[in-house]
Amino acid sequence: MPAPASSLPDAPQEILDDTAIDAVIDWFTVAGRDLPWRHDDTSSWSILVSEIMLQQTPVVRVLPRWLEWMHRWPTPRDLDEAPTAEVLRAWDRLGYPRRALRLKDCAHAIVTDHDGEVPRGPEALRALPGIGEYTAGAVTAFAHHGRAVVADTNIRRVLVRSVRGEASPGAAFTASERALATNVLPEDPARSVRWNQAVMELGALVCTARSPRCDACPLSSRCRWFTAGRPAQQGPPVRRQAFEGTDRQMRGRIMALLREGPASVDQVLGLADSTADDRPQRCLDSLVRDGLATLEEGTVRLP
DNA sequence: AAGACGGGGCG
DNA sequence: CGCCCAGTCTT
Numbered sequence: 001m002p003a004p005a006s007s008l009p010d011a012p013q014e015i016l017d018d019t020a021i022d023a024v025i026d027w028f029t030v031a032g033r034d035l036p037w038r039h040d041d042t043s044s045w046s047i048l049v050s051e052i053m054l055q056q057t058p059v060v061r062v063l064p065r066w067l068e069w070m071h072r073w074p075t076p077r078d079l080d081e082a083p084t085a086e087v088l089r090a091w092d093r094l095g096y097p098r099r100a101l102r103l104k105d106c107a108h109a110i111v112t113d114h115d116g117e118v119p120r121g122p123e124a125l126r127a128l129p130g131i132g133e134y135t136a137g138a139v140t141a142f143a144h145h146g147r148a149v150v151a152d153t154n155i156r157r158v159l160v161r162s163v164r165g166e167a168s169p170g171a172a173f174t175a176s177e178r179a180l181a182t183n184v185l186p187e188d189p190a191r192s193v194r195w196n197q198a199v200m201e202l203g204a205l206v207c208t209a210r211s212p213r214c215d216a217c218p219l220s221s222r223c224r225w226f227t228a229g230r231p232a233q234q235g236p237p238v239r240r241q242a243f244e245g246t247d248r249q250m251r252g253r254i255m256a257l258l259r260e261g262p263a264s265v266d267q268v269l270g271l272a273d274s275t276a277d278d279r280p281q282r283c284l285d286s287l288v289r290d291g292l293a294t295l296e297e298g299t300v301r302l303p
Numbered sequence: 304a305a306g307a308c309g310g311g312g313c314g
Numbered sequence: 315c316g317c318c319c320a321g322t323c324t325t
Contacts, residue, residue, distance in 0.1 A: 054320040061311070062320090095309030102322085132322045142320095152320045172304080173321095200320065209318060210314070240317070243309075252309050290308095 012183040015163045015222055021186060021195055023218035028198030031205065035059065036067065037142075038197070044118040044143035045110075046070045051135045051142075052103050057094050059204070065094055077116050079107035085302035088292065089259050097255055097292055102130030120144050133173070141196045147189040149181045150196040154203025158219075159184065161207060165224030167233040168209065250279040251287055254300075258293060262301040 036042065037050035049069060053062040069090055073079040079087070084104065091100035106129045110118060118139065119125060125136035133151075140148035156169040159180050169177065186192045206217050212230075220226045243249055253271050257263050269280045284300065287293040294303050 051320065056309080056319060056321055058311085058319050093310060095311085096321090098308070099322085130322070134321060138320065150320085153318090154320070204320080241307080246308090248308055249310090255309085 012159075012163045012180050015224065016159075016184040016219075020219060020222060021184075021191070024198045024202055025191075025194050027218040028194070028201050032198070032201045033059075033205075035063075043074070044139070045076055046074070047143040048106075048118055048131075048135075048139050049103065051138045052099055052106075052130055053094055055099060055135070056096060061094065065090070065092055073107075075116065076107040076110040076118075079104055080111045084291075088255070088302050092259070093256070095252070098290055099130060101291055105129040106131065118143060120146070122148065138196075141193050145189065145193050147185065147187075147192040148196075149178060149185060150200065151177065151181050152200060152203075153209075154200045154207070155181065155196070156203075157209060158199050158203045158207045161212075161225035162219050162223040165228050165231070167225065167231060168238070170235070171238045245273075247279055247283050247286070250283045251292075254280070254283055254287060255292065258300060258302050262299050265295070265298050265300060268300055 032038075037047050046066075050062065050066055053066055053069075072090065073082055073087075082104070084101070087100055087104050088097055091097055094100075109128050110116060113119075114124075119128075120140070122136045122140060125131050125139055126133070131139070137148040137150040138152070140146040141150050151173055153169070156173065156177060160166045160169045160177070163180060163184070184195075186195050202217070202219075206213050207219075214220045214223070214226050214230070217223065217226070225231070250271065254268055257267065257271065265284070268284050272278075272280050284293065284295070288295050291303055293300055
């Protein structure tokens with residue numbers, strides 16, 4: 001008869017107890033980066049914008065785009081009223097430009113349904129375009145200072161390593177991972193916010209995917225992965241999607257062309273790698289379908 | 304549950 | 315040149 005999970009010596013709360021939480025928060029106080037969306041005077045909306053931009057995009061690449069963006073469109077109303085083509089140009093090469101469209105739709109929904117204020121609560125946030133489980137939690141924690149599970153790739157990696165002793169989280173955010181994050185989340189809201197910020201930063205700067213700097217980690221002495229000798233991943237590695245030669249790459253090329261200005265269909269089709277490359281036609285169609293391009297009388301342009 | 308969806312920079 | 319990044323939406 002196995003002991004109940006809560007009494008196991010490696011229960012999440014015992015690995016990441018109050019002392020460990022303090023250690024991570026103290027580390028963050030000293031080593032955390034000074035990022036503009038962490039400043040006290042940052043609006044809820046600008047924090048939401050940063051979270052959308054940071055989806056699958058590193059901080060260093062987001063920083064300049066976010067600064068320009070917030071200067072240009074400081075409120076949801078400003079973005080709602082902006083021309084879509086200008087929004088897509090300002091998105092520049094952040095990637096996944098559908099995010100920019102969704103962000104503009106999100107601004108419209110906030111203006112229309114919430115009187116221009118970022119709504120509170122996971123349900124209301126999740127109902128907004130482009131906001132999923134992670135971003136709803138991040139906005140709740142970082143913009144509204146509320147208690148919420150925030151589970152980005154950095155936090156998931158720290159938890160899985162320190163508590164489970166595994167090298168990296170799986171592709172999906174599973175129910176058991178959600179339970180783990182919930183179990184270690186401090187009860188006090190202010191402390192939970194600080195913990196979320198701190199552990200995310202720890203994953204970004206120290207407990208990194210490629211070359212973790214365990215010598216600089218406040219959790220190393222109790223980290224199950226470190227104390228076990230940093231074992232390699234057990235199961236099959238998470239499958240990465242290719243990029244070279246894909247439709248995604250071609251869509252990116254077409255969007256880059258359109259950011260320069262209107263283009264002829266022939267120009268777009270000329271982006272093919274070979275005469276047998278049928279991607280340009282297919283991708284042009286998909287971009288129009290997504291609302292990222294318009295096609296009229298043989299001219300392609302941003303919407 | 305699996306696949307689509309960008310792009311760049313580091314080791 | 316492979317790997318990874320503050321995920322979301324669709325099927």
